[in-house]
Amino acid sequence: LPISQAKLFSKFFVPRSTSLDRSITMALWGQEYTIKLDSEKDFQGKAALLDVHMYTSVTSTAEKLNSGAIVVEGACCVVRSASDGNYYLLYQVDKKADVLNKLGIVEAPELEAVQCGMMG
Numbered sequence: 001l002p003i004s005q006a007k008l009f010s011k012f013f014v015p016r017s018t019s020l021d022r023s024i025t026m027a028l029w030g031q032e033y034t035i036k037l038d039s040e041k042d043f044q045g046k047a048a049l050l051d052v053h054m055y056t057s058v059t060s061t062a063e064k065l066n067s068g069a070i071v072v073e074g075a076c077c078v079v080r081s082a083s084d085g086n087y088y089l090l091y092q093v094d095k096k097a098d099v100l101n102k103l104g105i106v107e108a109p110e111l112e113a114v115q116c117g118m119m120g
Contacts, residue, residue: 028092029065031058035105037078037087046103047089049078056082062090075099 037043050070055061061079064070075095079088091099100107 028094029062029090030093031062033062033091033093033096034058035089035091035100035107037089040087042105043078043087043089043103047074047076047078047099048072049080049087052080055079058088058090065090074102076102 040049043049050061050072055064055070056079058079058081061070061077065072065077076089076091076099079090080086081088089099089103089105
């Protein structure tokens with residue numbers, strides 16, 4: 001294209017996001033954004049349990065959520081892991097406080113490391 005046409009074209013053309021851009025903006029879900037739940041009582045009526053036969057891995061479910069293959073309401077969902085049989089709450093990275101509040105979950109404060117031993 002001649003330079004004048006290229007400039008005009010670039011004004012109206014918005015390129016698709018690169019895979020790097022998409023990973024930054026779309027990585028709302030991940031294995032690190034999970035909480036292990038004790039029982040079904042922890043989430044019943046508060047968060048959707050995904051089909052336990054179709055979604056059996058936290059990691060692969062997070063990948064499907066990030067790709068848009070799965071869409072859930074409420075910024076969270078629950079997956080039952082086939083490998084250990086536990087329920088895991090998955091939440092969007094920027095919605096943790098809202099989701100925990102909605103489910104009535106209070107996180108235990110992290111303990112500070114203390115050095116033990118004899119001084120002297």
